[in-house]
Amino acid sequence: MMASSSHSSPRFTQLILHISHILHINHIQQVDLLQFITCGSVDDGKSTLIGRLLYDSDAVSLDVLAALEAQNRTSAAGTVDLALLTDGLRAEREQGITIDVAHKYFTTPRRKFIITDTPGHVQYTRNMVTGASNADLAIVLVDARQGVVEQTRRHSIVAALLGIRRFVLAVNKIDLVDYSEQTFRDIVADYAAVAAQLGIRQVVSIPLSALNGDNVVRASAHLPWYQGPNLLEHLETVDVSREATTDAARLQVQYVIRPQTAELPDYRGYAGRIQSGVYRPGDRVLVLPAGLETTLAAIEINQQAVPVAVAPQGVVLRLTDDVDVSRGDTIVPLAQAPEPTRELEATLCWMVEQPLRPGRKLLVQHHAAKTRAVVQAIVAKTNIQTLEQQPAAEAQLNDIVRVRLKTALPLVADTYLQNRTTGAFILLDEQTGATLAAGLIEQTTLPAPELVL
Amino acid sequence: MPTLPRLDYLDRLEAEAIHILREVAGQFQRPALLFSGGKDSIALVRLAQKAFRPGRFPFPLVHIDTGHNFPEVLQFRDQLAAELGEQLIVRRVEDTIRQRGLREPGGKFPSRNALQTYTLLDTIEEFGFDACIGGARRDEEKARAKERIFSVRDEFGQWDPRRQRPELWNIYNGQIQPGENVRVFPISNWTELDVWNYIQREQIELPSIYFAHERRCVVLPSGQLLALTEHLSLDATDELTTRQVRFRTVGDSTCTAAVESDAATLEAIIDDILQAKVSERGATRLDDRISETGMEDRKRNGYF
Numbered sequence: 001m002m003a004s005s006s007h008s009s010p011r012f013t014q015l016i017l018h019i020s021h022i023l024h025i026n027h028i029q030q031v032d033l034l035q036f037i038t039c040g041s042v043d044d045g046k047s048t049l050i051g052r053l054l055y056d057s058d059a060v061s062l063d064v065l066a067a068l069e070a071q072n073r074t075s076a077a078g079t080v081d082l083a084l085l086t087d088g089l090r091a092e093r094e095q096g097i098t099i100d101v102a103h104k105y106f107t108t109p110r111r112k113f114i115i116t117d118t119p120g121h122v123q124y125t126r127n128m129v130t131g132a133s134n135a136d137l138a139i140v141l142v143d144a145r146q147g148v149v150e151q152t153r154r155h156s157i158v159a160a161l162l163g164i165r166r167f168v169l170a171v172n173k174i175d176l177v178d179y180s181e182q183t184f185r186d187i188v189a190d191y192a193a194v195a196a197q198l199g200i201r202q203v204v205s206i207p208l209s210a211l212n213g214d215n216v217v218r219a220s221a222h223l224p225w226y227q228g229p230n231l232l233e234h235l236e237t238v239d240v241s242r243e244a245t246t247d248a249a250r251l252q253v254q255y256v257i258r259p260q261t262a263e264l265p266d267y268r269g270y271a272g273r274i275q276s277g278v279y280r281p282g283d284r285v286l287v288l289p290a291g292l293e294t295t296l297a298a299i300e301i302n303q304q305a306v307p308v309a310v311a312p313q314g315v316v317l318r319l320t321d322d323v324d325v326s327r328g329d330t331i332v333p334l335a336q337a338p339e340p341t342r343e344l345e346a347t348l349c350w351m352v353e354q355p356l357r358p359g360r361k362l363l364v365q366h367h368a369a370k371t372r373a374v375v376q377a378i379v380a381k382t383n384i385q386t387l388e389q390q391p392a393a394e395a396q397l398n399d400i401v402r403v404r405l406k407t408a409l410p411l412v413a414d415t416y417l418q419n420r421t422t423g424a425f426i427l428l429d430e431q432t433g434a435t436l437a438a439g440l441i442e443q444t445t446l447p448a449p450e451l452v453l
Numbered sequence: 454m455p456t457l458p459r460l461d462y463l464d465r466l467e468a469e470a471i472h473i474l475r476e477v478a479g480q481f482q483r484p485a486l487l488f489s490g491g492k493d494s495i496a497l498v499r500l501a502q503k504a505f506r507p508g509r510f511p512f513p514l515v516h517i518d519t520g521h522n523f524p525e526v527l528q529f530r531d532q533l534a535a536e537l538g539e540q541l542i543v544r545r546v547e548d549t550i551r552q553r554g555l556r557e558p559g560g561k562f563p564s565r566n567a568l569q570t571y572t573l574l575d576t577i578e579e580f581g582f583d584a585c586i587g588g589a590r591r592d593e594e595k596a597r598a599k600e601r602i603f604s605v606r607d608e609f610g611q612w613d614p615r616r617q618r619p620e621l622w623n624i625y626n627g628q629i630q631p632g633e634n635v636r637v638f639p640i641s642n643w644t645e646l647d648v649w650n651y652i653q654r655e656q657i658e659l660p661s662i663y664f665a666h667e668r669r670c671v672v673l674p675s676g677q678l679l680a681l682t683e684h685l686s687l688d689a690t691d692e693l694t695t696r697q698v699r700f701r702t703v704g705d706s707t708c709t710a711a712v713e714s715d716a717a718t719l720e721a722i723i724d725d726i727l728q729a730k731v732s733e734r735g736a737t738r739l740d741d742r743i744s745e746t747g748m749e750d751r752k753r754n755g756y757f
Contacts, residue, residue: 033462100614102598103591105644112462114642130619254475257508264507271504273472278457302503307455313464314471314504327479351619367624368479424622433605433628435618 031107034240035114037131039159040141041151045172049141049210050104050117053232056217057106101127110236125398126351128155129438132162133424136240139168139231140191144177144207148190154384160198161347161400161440163420166238167195169205170231174223175212181225197387204238206231247311248336248414249277250422252368253329257316269300269316270325272368275421276311277336287323288330289340289410294321296331328369330412338444340410345379345443347402347416348395348427352436356395356403362436363428364407367421371409372430378403402442416440463651466643467500472623473602473639474504477584478511480627481635484584487573488514488541490526490533491703492659493588493640496648498533499657500639512586513540517572519565520547521684521705529660544576564708574610577634584627584635592644602641608632645701646726653719665699665717677710 040046104115118131132138138159142152159167169191177183188205195203206215207226214220217232229237257269283296298305298318309315317331325331332338350356356375364373379402381392395401416423427437460468474497477484486501488494501510514534518527534541546565549572550557558564577585591598601617603625618626627635640648652659670678671685672692679685681693684707698711699722716722 031462033465100599100617101619102595103642104598105592105642107644107646112644112647126619130621133621134623254472255478255505255511257505259508261507267507269508271475273468273475280455303506306458308457310457310460312468312472313458313460314468314475363628365624365626365628368476421622424624426621426624426626428626428628432630433626435621435626438619438621 031110031112032240033112033114034137034235034238035116035135036137036139036235037116037118037128037135037159037164038139038141039118039128039131039155040170040172041143041146041149044141044143044146045210046117046141049139049170049172049208049216050115052210052213052216053113053115054104054106056213057108057232101131108232108236113235125154125158126349128158129162129349129351132159132164133438135159135162135164137166137168137235137238138164139170141170141172142187142191144171144173144180144183144187147183147187148194150385152191153194156194156198156200157384157387158349158400160200163416163440165200165202166240167200167203168231168234169203171205171207172210174207175209175214179207179220179222184226204228204234206234247276247419248338249279249333250275250414250419251279251315251317251331252412253317253325253327253331254368255327256325268322268325269318270329270331271314271316272331273314274309274311275367276419277333278311279309279315279317279333280307281305284334285319285331286334286337287319287325288332288337288412290324290329291340292321292323293334294319294323296320330369332412338412338414340412341444342407342410343445344405344407344411344413344441345402346405346425347382347400347440347442348437350395350397350399350401350437352429352434353397355397356401356437357393361430363430364405364411364425364439365428366411366413366425369409369411371407371411373405373407373427376404376406405439411444413441413444415442415444417442463647463654466640466647467503467651469623469642470497470500470639471504473625473637474501474586476603476625476627477586477637478505480625481584483580483582484512484586484637485515485542485577485580485582486510486512486586487588488516488530489588489703490516490522490530490660491588492652492663493590493648495533495657495659496651497586497588497639498537499651499655502537510537510539513542515542515544515576515580515582515585517569517576518543518545518547519569519705520545521565521682521707523660523662523680523700523703523706525662526660526703529658542576542580544572544579546572548572549575564705566705566708569705570610577610582634583629584637586637586639588640589638590643590645590648591638591641600638600641602638603627604636604638605629606634606636610634646723649719649723649726653723660703662700662703663722665697665715665721667695668698668711669693669695670698670711673710678713679710680706682706 038046038050102117106113116131116135118128140152140156142148171184171187184207207223208215208231210216214222215230219230251272251274253270253272255271257271259267279299281296281298285296286293296317297320299309300316358375358377360375362373364371378392378395380389382400383390384400392401414422423441425439426435427439429436486497516530546568555568589597591600599614601620605618606612629635669681671681672694673679678696678698696713697715699714699716700711702709714725716725
């Protein structure tokens with residue numbers, strides 16, 4: 001995993017100046033944000049790939065390289081181990097593994113990128129779920145010599161489950177199979193079968209060598225048969241519009257602003273972040289779960305009234321009527337209101353050693369809303385290799401199970417398929433507060449139990 | 454129908470930070486905002502204004518004062534707190550040293566960065582703070598890259614990287630037990646450049662030491678420049694010089710190096726940063742160089 005550290009080629013200097021001009025304040029409005037995860041098994045070269053992206057886009061600075069070189073004295077002079085750029089903790093460097101989710105950042109003239117690097121070890125699947133929960137895109141890395149392996153499948157299942165729709169199949173170490181087009185095509189075909197089973201429609205496959213830099217930020221002379229974009233080109237241009245403004249409008253109140261000053265004795269503003277959709281002053285709205293009907297008197301951003309606001313903006317809503325609203329309540333346009341529910345069916349990723357058994361009481365945190373709940377039943381466990389649903393008496397660490405939950409207070413929620421924000425929750429331990437599970441809502445209205453005659 | 458607003462990346466980072474600040478207000482009884490007078494904490498103050506005005510901040514500003522500050526920064530701090538009309542709590546490392554009988558670090562450059570931890574933990578205990586908001590960013594250092602946005606600490610303020618809670622979606626778990634507290638980092642996902650771009654977009658005022666000025670400096674063997682202050686104990690052999698410099702961070706003046714620059718405006722600073730080849734902490738912090746795991750060790754012990 002070595003790369004030359006001579007770092008001042010004309011291309012880099014040019015790139016920097018280019019960014020410098022483009023990123024000038026007048027152009028910042030053009031820059032958007034892409035958050036992606038990288039997944040693959042141990043030794044697929046994930047950390048090297050991230051190191052290569054950072055290194056070739058000049059996000060790594062001289063002192064960081066110097067520190068890496070100092071750690072790497074045993075290697076050939078003038079080379080650095082790119083993987084060390086992401087392995088931040090002492091144990092990770094000592095053991096040569098990545099323990100925890102790490103975040104890295106780089107910016108090009110088109111986009112700011114947030115990379116979530118998730119460990120490949122089986123025992124750290126919970127980190128993969130964590131990383132995937134916030135990602136717009138997943139890079140699935142395979143070693144060209146190994147092809148699609150168990151872990152590839154497992155990671156793709158988790159990424160698809162968490163709602164990622166855009167995938168890159170990065171066929172790494174293509175240099176080690178003599179840049180073989182046939183090997184690449186075979187792997188692409190194998191992965192297409194996995195993707196089809198998971199309902200993944202958008203897969204862009206790219207042959208590359210993270211170590212040598214082939215096809216990462218520049219095209220490779222070794223791959224004349226490949227006509228597609230290199231990795232960075234694709235990341236810069238892939239469509240990331242995520243908040244469809246046609247989604248139902250959702251906002252949970254996080255905090256009530258009440259200045260109670262001489263100038264503003266009666267001001268009440270409901271502060272929250274628009275989770276999806278569009279809000280406009282004058283909208284008839286419901287405050288849920290209570291079901292109180294009122295009108296949006298104003299939407300304020302930074303104390304200015306605005307004519308329209310969209311996800312994910314943070315806003316303050318003012319209501320025409322003096323109704324009772326507190327943290328965790330949802331304010332939605334009348335026509336788009338969901339039915340509050342106390343019974344849910346959800347998919348959980350169980351994240352702690354202590355197993356989950358039916359009857360367990362815990363806390364549900366649904367963003368700003370928090371309530372006690374009981375796991376009424378474990379409906380099934382997903383076999384992460386075959387996707388089959390199997391009966392299960394309990395859920396163990398890293399298991400993905402389908403459960404039925406009953407909550408003490410009604411939740412105002414959607415299914416995860418409908419809404420990646422309001423369809424998500426976490427489960428907490430009542431005593432320690434530890435995060436026990438990630439929850440994805442499958443059904444908010446459960447069919448009535450069959451009548452036993 | 455008005456057209457829908459198009460959000461750029463700064464709008465998204467801002468919305469995320471405001472959301473996090475409001476979660477702190479909603480989830481905790483006694484939060485505090487740690488305010489150093491540096492650009493990151495000044496940006497946090499602007500974000501807090503956007504999150505909570507026309508109401509008051511639901512937390513005081515707390516400054517852990519090393520006693521090795523640049524006077525311009527202290528003046529700026531007091532003026533900003535007065536303009537905001539918000540409560541400012543200052544606790545001094547000097548007092549902690551006296552009360553606890555701690556030893557001042559010796560040597561030529563007696564940084565109090567490590568001692569700050571004691572004062573911070575004492576202050577948390579004194580006021581019963583259950584959440585402390587800070588301006589740390591993940592791009593600063595590789596141990597920070599593994600930090601959560603809501604980072605739970607035990608009663609000794611310690612960070613255990615292996616016991617961190619998974620942080621899913623944008624759901625922030627602030628459920629803690631008595632004695633525990635949470636460090637919250639709303640601008641975790643911002644880089645140095647993002648902060649400067651935001652400062653420029655929002656036209657946020659900063660202490661003057663961020664802009665190029667002439668200063669008497671000591672030249673360190675590494676070639677770095679350190680402001681000449683009464684806290685340094687110099688030898689006759691130390692090289693002194695007057696240079697045109699600015700600071701990229703404002704920490705303990707005995708371990709915060711200056712960079713040579715003639716950037717006198719925000720535009721010029723942003724240009725400087727885009728062309729800089731040395732990362733922010735590397736250019737300016739002497740204490741991380743002590744060992745490869747300097748930051749990780751300090752964080753485990755309760756440092757920010």
